[in-house]
Amino acid sequence: LIVDLFAGGGGMSVAIEQALGRHADIAVNHNDDALSMHRANHPQTRHFIADVFEVDPRGATQGRPVGHLHLSPDCTHFSQAKGGQPRSAKIRGLSWVAIRWAGQARPRCISLENVKQLVKWGPLVAKRDAATGRVIRLDGTVAEPAERVPVAEQFLIPDPKRAGKTWARFLTMLRGLGYTVEHRLMVAADYGAPTTRERLFLFARCDGEPIVWPKPTHHKIPERGQKRWRAAAECIDWTIPCPSIFERKRPLADATLRRIARGIKRYVIDAKEPFIVPATHQGSDRGRSTDEPLPTITAAHRGEQMLVSPILAGVGGRAGDSEPRSADQPQYTITAKADTAILTPTLLKIRGNSDGGRLDLPLP
Numbered sequence: 001l002i003v004d005l006f007a008g009g010g011g012m013s014v015a016i017e018q019a020l021g022r023h024a025d026i027a028v029n030h031n032d033d034a035l036s037m038h039r040a041n042h043p044q045t046r047h048f049i050a051d052v053f054e055v056d057p058r059g060a061t062q063g064r065p066v067g068h069l070h071l072s073p074d075c076t077h078f079s080q081a082k083g084g085q086p087r088s089a090k091i092r093g094l095s096w097v098a099i100r101w102a103g104q105a106r107p108r109c110i111s112l113e114n115v116k117q118l119v120k121w122g123p124l125v126a127k128r129d130a131a132t133g134r135v136i137r138l139d140g141t142v143a144e145p146a147e148r149v150p151v152a153e154q155f156l157i158p159d160p161k162r163a164g165k166t167w168a169r170f171l172t173m174l175r176g177l178g179y180t181v182e183h184r185l186m187v188a189a190d191y192g193a194p195t196t197r198e199r200l201f202l203f204a205r206c207d208g209e210p211i212v213w214p215k216p217t218h219h220k221i222p223e224r225g226q227k228r229w230r231a232a233a234e235c236i237d238w239t240i241p242c243p244s245i246f247e248r249k250r251p252l253a254d255a256t257l258r259r260i261a262r263g264i265k266r267y268v269i270d271a272k273e274p275f276i277v278p279a280t281h282q283g284s285d286r287g288r289s290t291d292e293p294l295p296t297i298t299a300a301h302r303g304e305q306m307l308v309s310p311i312l313a314g315v316g317g318r319a320g321d322s323e324p325r326s327a328d329q330p331q332y333t334i335t336a337k338a339d340t341a342i343l344t345p346t347l348l349k350i351r352g353n354s355d356g357g358r359l360d361l362p363l364p
Contacts, residue, residue, distance in 0.1 A: 001025040001061055003069045003107070004045075005052050005097060009037040012070055012113070013045070020068070028055050052097045057105040069107035071098055078117040086138060086155045089124050095170060102177045102204075110174075112202040116185050119200065121167040124156040179204040182211050190216035194230035194293035232293050 002020070004013045007027035017023050028048045029035045035047050048055050057066075073094035077087045095118070098110055126135045126149070135143040136155040143149045174181050183202040188195050191214065203211050218227045245252060252260075 001064050001066045003061075003066055003101070003105075004028070005069070005071045005101075006073055006094070007038050007047075008034045008072070010041045012072055013038065013042055016068070016070065026060055028052050028060075052094065053100070057101050061105055066101070066105045066107035068109045068111070069098070069101050069105070071095065071110070071112045073097075073112070073114060075115040075118070078121065079115045080117060084157075086127075087124055087157060089156065092121065092124070095121075099170070099173050099177070102174060102179065106177075106206065108205060108207045110179065110202075110204040114200050116198060116200045119167050119183075120158065120163040121170070122162040122165045123159045125159040126151075126154040127157045174204050177206070179206045180211060182213075184213065189220070189229045189293050190218055192217050192227075192230060194232055194234055196293055230293055 002016060002022060002024045003026040004010075004016065004024040005028045007013060007024070007029045008031075010027070013024040013027060023042055023044050025044075025046060026048070027035065027038050027042065027045045028050065029038070030049065030051050032049050035049055038045065039047055046060075048060065074091050076082055077091045095112065095114070098112060101107060102110060128134060129136055129142045132142060134145070134147075135149045137143065137149060137153050138155050140155075171181055171183075181202065181204040183200060185198055186201050188197040188199075203213075205211060218229050220229050222228045
């Protein structure tokens with residue numbers, strides 16, 4: 001059997017079918033909305049709408065041997081995109097279900113995919129107020145002197161002194177069950193996808209066969225006989241109309257305008273190429289050319305991307321800002337809730353008060 005835990009919409013099930021020529025036999029996810037998409041794409045699969053720990057491996061497999069088990073546990077409480085928000089020990093512990101399946105169903109092969117921060121998986125501790133040293137609650141208030149705050153009400157963060165302890169224990173338990181275990185970071189752009197999405201992959205097997213990792217097929221700076229990273233521009237349908245950022249009800253943030261200005265300087269004035277910038281994401285002023293893959297699109301709010309074509313606007317700039325990236329490189333990781341806004345070419349009068357004009361109309 002092939003088992004896909006945390007199946008979601010079915011992306012990994014599609015990949016498994018492409019690789020092995022067989023569909024997933026069992027898919028598990030607690031979210032019926034996600035599994036409804038999986039059912040539409042994989043009607044042959046047996047679906048379990050339940051917490052992964054509620055599904056009995058022996059009962060689900062009905063005693064049949066498992067050839068491959070894949071897990072893509074929730075990564076949000078490990079990812080750096082979580083920022084300074086509290087963490088959940090329960091969500092961080094979802095990977096333990098692999099140990100249960102390894103012990104009860106003994107799959108020949110186990111694969112796990114997650115963010116690279118998983119290798120720092122360790123215990124959580126209560127966040128403490130810098131001034132008083134007392135525990136901070138989930139609502140942001142500080143505990144009174146000598147007050148005991150229940151764990152369920154504590155603002156929990158990873159313990160930096162014990163980072164990686166739980167991950168090491170997880171690997172030890174897998175090996176103790178007779179599995180050979182290896183893991184490494186892999187960048188999607190190195191294997192022909194136009195995105196620089198970087199993920200941690202773990203592979204374990206107990207059938208005595210060696211673990212063989214795929215060799216990169218694409219390179220950021222290719223040598224003779226090698227393929228260049230694919231460009232983000234391949235994924236954009238340039239014929240689709242879109243609203244202009246100048247028609248927004250809410251103006252763009254100053255940092256976004258600085259990114260646009262620096263991108264215009266490098267990729268329009270100097271290079272005459274359209275470029276992409278993060279439209280609302282906080283942080284460094286990073287732009288990129290459309291010849292590069294797209295970044296990861298995450299589920300986080302304020303992670304939208306925006307395409308900028310050759311235009312000049314009085315958005316200014318500020319010395320010391322980080323340089324925008326060229327579109328010859330891949331895009332960032334693409335997340336589930338990010339929108340892509342297109343800034344189409346506009347004509348602006350450099351002096352005077354007249355409005356800009358569309359490029360499909362005559363010049364004023």
